[in-house]
Amino acid sequence: MAEAFETRERPTRAYVIHPDLGNERTRRAPDLALEEAVALAHALPAIEVTGAEVARLRKPDPGMLFSKGKREEVGRNIKAAAGGEGAELVLIDGPVTPVQQRNLEQDWGVKILDRTGLILEIFADRAQTREGVLQVELAALAYQRTRLVRAWTHLERQRGGLGFVGGPGETQIEADRRAIDDQMVRLRRQLERVVRTRELHRKARAKVPYPIVALVGYTNAGKSTLFNRLTGAEVMAKDQLFATLDPTMRQLTLPGGRRAILSDTVGFISDLPHELVAAFRATLEEVLAADLILHVRDISHPETEEQAGDVGEILDSLGVDDDVPLIEVWNKIDALSPETRAALRRADARTEGVQAISALSGEGLEDLLAAIEAHLAAALEEPRSEAELVLPHADGRRRAWLHGEGVVLGEEIAEDGVHMRLRWTERQKSRFEGL
Template sequence: MAQSHVTERAPTRAYVIQPDIDGSAGSRRSAEDALAEGVALAMALPGVEIVGSQVVRLRKPSPGYLLSSGKLEEVGEVLEQSEVELVLIDGPVTPVQQRNLEKAWGLKILDRTGLILEIFADRARTREGVLQVELAALSYQRTRLVRAWTHLERQRGGFGFVGGPGETQIEADRRAIDDQMTRLRRQLERVVKTRTLHRAARAKVPYPIVALVGYTNSGKSTLFNRLTGAEVLAKDMLFATLDPTMRAIRLPSGRQIILSDTVGFISDLPHQLVAAFRATLEEVLEADLILHIRDISHPETEEQAGDVAEILESLGIDEDVALIEVWNKIDALSDATRAALRNTDRRTEGVQAISALTGEGLDELTAAIDRSLDAVLSEPRETAELRLDFGDGRRRAWLHEQGVVEEERPEDDAVIVNVRWTERQREAFAAL
């Protein structure tokens, strides 16, 4: 039998740089913590091996090279010794700085926006997600005009910033990019219109929408899988989920809801990406209840929560929207800390402490979801016991469609059905 001679390509050796500019305003994090997040971002990039990282402290950025001449030479020596092929700079880099750094070091340079775009491209699964990523990438490239956009010929993932067809520098035609962006916007409009029709159809179903939001890698997908049994990608990796995944589930109370898992948020997300992915997060805008999932074991959990709050505000989420804060990953804490958090959970309104991994606290969480939805929908529910003939299949089926059945059991020539329903549902049932 003939053997395959296909050789697997070695991973690209990458180095992460975190610029620390004196007097930079608005940063909640230390440079070292920001570097750790930048490395985690880089590790989510497929086909890349991180061989080193460092914080580069600067008094002020150089307009031409970002780094001062001394730092440029100093870092260049480290890159050469480490045999680096790709430099990831966790921050904004102007087109001029990128071009000059690439010439000085003889290496490819990728800034934070380009890195996130590459990750998004690899993670996008739905048609809308693919179009949004491509549109954002063209908008980003349009300001550079230093790379070919032949990545459009590729079948999946990536934009050629790292390698492949786009790695040869070819003069891009601005008008061609504009034409392509116009075409993508038209396609996106059609896709969004179709989604609008789907939402209108779903609005006829009396199921409230509960959206999971949170900092990336906070455990949203793990919780989603735990509650729904769905096989959604859940890895210890930033941006593991890109497109919203929705499932109809029944809570232990019998209430049926639609649960939505969304892309994780991250600090300093470039504003053009927030705009490009607004439609991806549209389920959050229409949710009846938001669950803000926090990795309570993370040393910067407060800072991450602040970033999520900022992005929700930028998306137009009203402060009045019902929200439950979910402190996840308590299994990673010490016993004493976990016990204290669980006690805080009972004392603090709107906060639940759980472990999506082990299932601890999920009963309390689902009960809290039920209580919040009762308040939000202004439809308190009451329990009732119904006696239906075996031949009364139509009304029995209606009860199941409404998601109000808690239990049913046969008894003599009838079925006893325990329901938990609203007054509106009770009246609708009586009229059947």
């Protein structure tokens, strides 16, 4: 993966191209799609963007992607980039077949990386936890395996055997594919062990069964800024795509005293490589286990509706239950005019399941917290049963906890301890037993 730009004293000069097929299936406006592609490139420190353009084409060429005239035009722009120094890497914002990649590299004399390859590079650069690193490696191998098809110049080179018995020996491409498959099997085994560890952590949390509130949203929607504002954590929050990769969880105390676990997740993006959706499924299991989902939207973005559609598709592909309550959090209202901001706040007051906020300034957060508390109270309303127990006189901590939860119907002080009559839920009983 890292062959495109190895560690060096200066960044790799890159030229970004968004191929525009001009079809109605594409949700994105070409200029905004190019802007996002450039932002993706900026998310990788090893890259310096020296130029960018939308390349309009009527039909992709099977062998070269671009027509001869467009290829020559783009080739001149690549050479003229960076004040005539030229670009060393071309990032094509879309899928590029192995054959197209090889032919374009030969034609332009530069390294080619498509959208999937770039996103994998970013993830490889950002992953911190053991699980994140394993998932990126697995996704990268799945991607590389597809690049073996017809992309190699040594397909006829063979290894092993003289070919007299049982036909020709193993071709190089078969050996390379088998080596990748073996490595993927090893990574999956390691990942299974890590996932089992996460499952143990999840079961441990279930003994102190706070509800889980998961933040989801398009990348750079402001999830990490909101996470930090609500929990006082210090998760990296930058105006940068994929600033957060590894899942982060913190305790959240709501105004009424109820506690919850807030989970910050990786940002979604249009055309997310399917290798990453599969590989990061374990990371996104917190979303599947959530009692409430906060869909954070950058309401100031011109394509906020399209981004919301992409997030919805990925949630569906993950198998998120439709019954899980969801609040749409319209973030970044501070970037709007005062009139638009006021109109959005009025709209959120009229629209159920919508909260307009600014995670940066804090505007609207009190209403959001109240909405979270109301949703959790409705979703987690449980039947209560009465019980009696005797606590030792010295067990003041657990006695205070029961009073704090409001489950004590009455108590009497006796010689053998404090006799208490309770009315509580199974969740409260489980938490008490874990104290």
